Amino acid sequence: MDQATGTVFNIQRYSLHDGPGIRTTVFLKGCPLSCAWCHNPESISAGPEILVAESRCIDCGACRASCPLDEARAGTGALPARMAECDYCGACIDACPTGARQMVGRRWTVDEVVAEVLKDRIFHEESGGGVTISGGEPLLQMAFLRELLPALREQGVHIALDTSGFGHAEHLREGAQLADLVLYDLKAYDDQRHRILTGVSNWHILENLKVLDAAHDNIWIRVPVVPGFTDDPDELRQLAALVAGMRHVTRVNLLPYHRAAGSKYTRMGRVNALSAVQVPSPDDMQRAAACFADLCCPVQLGG
Ligand code: SF4
Ligand code: SF4
The missing domain is CATH 3.30.70.20 (Alpha-Beta Plaits)
Known part of the structure; x- marks a missing residue:
C-alpha cells in the first residue's frame, strides 16, 4: 500500500520556539484562518x-x-x-x-519526513527536544498525521502538535492522542473580534479547547501579542479566565509580534496589511503577561 503524503512547505531545524528543547518543526501547508499578522503567509493556501x-x-x-x-x-x-x-x-x-x-510547498511521504527529522536526533536527545508539527493547520491533513505521528513515535521522537484548534473535535482528539504535547493557539475571546482578525468564528476553537483539556494532559496555550490587534487588556483577561478554568494547561506562551515576515509578503506579490505595526515593547509584554499571572496562569514571554 502506498504511504500517505502531506504537503509540506518548510522543515525548520534547530527551532527553539515551538516546544521544549531543540526542535525540528515540520510546517504543513493549508490553513482555514487568515490572521492579519500571519508570520507564514505562504502557509495559508493549501496548494503550491x-x-x-x-x-x-x-x-x-x-x-x-x-x-x-x-x-x-x-x-x-x-x-x-x-x-x-x-x-x-x-x-x-x-x-x-x-x-x-x-x-x-511539495508533497512529502511519511518516510521522507521521518528521515529528515531523524537527522536532528542527537540535538533532540541532548536538549530534551523533538519534532513539532505545525502549519498552516496540521488537522487539515489528518490522513497524513495518522501515519506520520505513529511513525515518529515508533522512533522515540518527542512530538508536539501545534494547532489553531479550528477543526473537527474528533480530529483534534485523535491528533492530540498521538502527540506528547499540544500547542494551542488563542487569538481573541470576542467572536466578532476574532472574525475580523482571522476571518473565522472562534466558537469551534473555544469549544475544542474543552475537548482537548479532557483528552490530553499537557497543553501549552499560545497567544500572539500584536499591538492594536490582540493586546486589549479586557480581551486578554477573558482569555486568561478561560485558560484558568482548564485542568491541563501547563504553560501559556505570549508570542510577541515580529516583522520578519514582511519580505515574504513582498516575495509573494501580496500586501502586508500590518507593515506599519510596531513590535510590542517589553512593557507591553509585561502588561499582557500580568493579565494571565493575575489569574495564576503559568505564563511565559516568548516560546
Ligand atoms: S509561471 Fe512558472 S510555474 Fe507558472 S505556468 Fe509559468 S512556468 Fe509554470
Ligand atoms: S528575470 Fe529574474 S526571476 Fe526571471 S529568470 Fe531571470 S533572474 Fe530569475
Missing part, C-alpha cells in the same frame, strides 16, 4: 505557491521565456509571483539562473 526575491533577480527574462502561458510571453521583465493561469509546472523555477524564484 511561487516566491520571487527581487534582490536576486538579474532581469534576464529566462523565466518568462520558459513559461507556456501567453500572458507571460506578452509581458516583459521578470514574471510576477502570481499569475491567474499558473499551474505551477515549475519551468520558470528551473530556468532561473540565480535562484530568485522559489516554489513553496
Whole structure:
C-alpha cells in the first residue's frame, strides 16, 4: 500500500520556539484562518505557491521565456509571483539562473519526513527536544498525521502538535492522542473580534479547547501579542479566565509580534496589511503577561 503524503512547505531545524528543547518543526501547508499578522503567509493556501526575491533577480527574462502561458510571453521583465493561469509546472523555477524564484510547498511521504527529522536526533536527545508539527493547520491533513505521528513515535521522537484548534473535535482528539504535547493557539475571546482578525468564528476553537483539556494532559496555550490587534487588556483577561478554568494547561506562551515576515509578503506579490505595526515593547509584554499571572496562569514571554 502506498504511504500517505502531506504537503509540506518548510522543515525548520534547530527551532527553539515551538516546544521544549531543540526542535525540528515540520510546517504543513493549508490553513482555514487568515490572521492579519500571519508570520507564514505562504502557509495559508493549501496548494503550491511561487516566491520571487527581487534582490536576486538579474532581469534576464529566462523565466518568462520558459513559461507556456501567453500572458507571460506578452509581458516583459521578470514574471510576477502570481499569475491567474499558473499551474505551477515549475519551468520558470528551473530556468532561473540565480535562484530568485522559489516554489513553496511539495508533497512529502511519511518516510521522507521521518528521515529528515531523524537527522536532528542527537540535538533532540541532548536538549530534551523533538519534532513539532505545525502549519498552516496540521488537522487539515489528518490522513497524513495518522501515519506520520505513529511513525515518529515508533522512533522515540518527542512530538508536539501545534494547532489553531479550528477543526473537527474528533480530529483534534485523535491528533492530540498521538502527540506528547499540544500547542494551542488563542487569538481573541470576542467572536466578532476574532472574525475580523482571522476571518473565522472562534466558537469551534473555544469549544475544542474543552475537548482537548479532557483528552490530553499537557497543553501549552499560545497567544500572539500584536499591538492594536490582540493586546486589549479586557480581551486578554477573558482569555486568561478561560485558560484558568482548564485542568491541563501547563504553560501559556505570549508570542510577541515580529516583522520578519514582511519580505515574504513582498516575495509573494501580496500586501502586508500590518507593515506599519510596531513590535510590542517589553512593557507591553509585561502588561499582557500580568493579565494571565493575575489569574495564576503559568505564563511565559516568548516560546
Ligand atoms: S510555474 Fe509554470 S505556468 Fe507558472 S509561471 Fe512558472 S512556468 Fe509559468
Ligand atoms: S529568470 Fe530569475 S533572474 Fe531571470 S528575470 Fe526571471 S526571476 Fe529574474
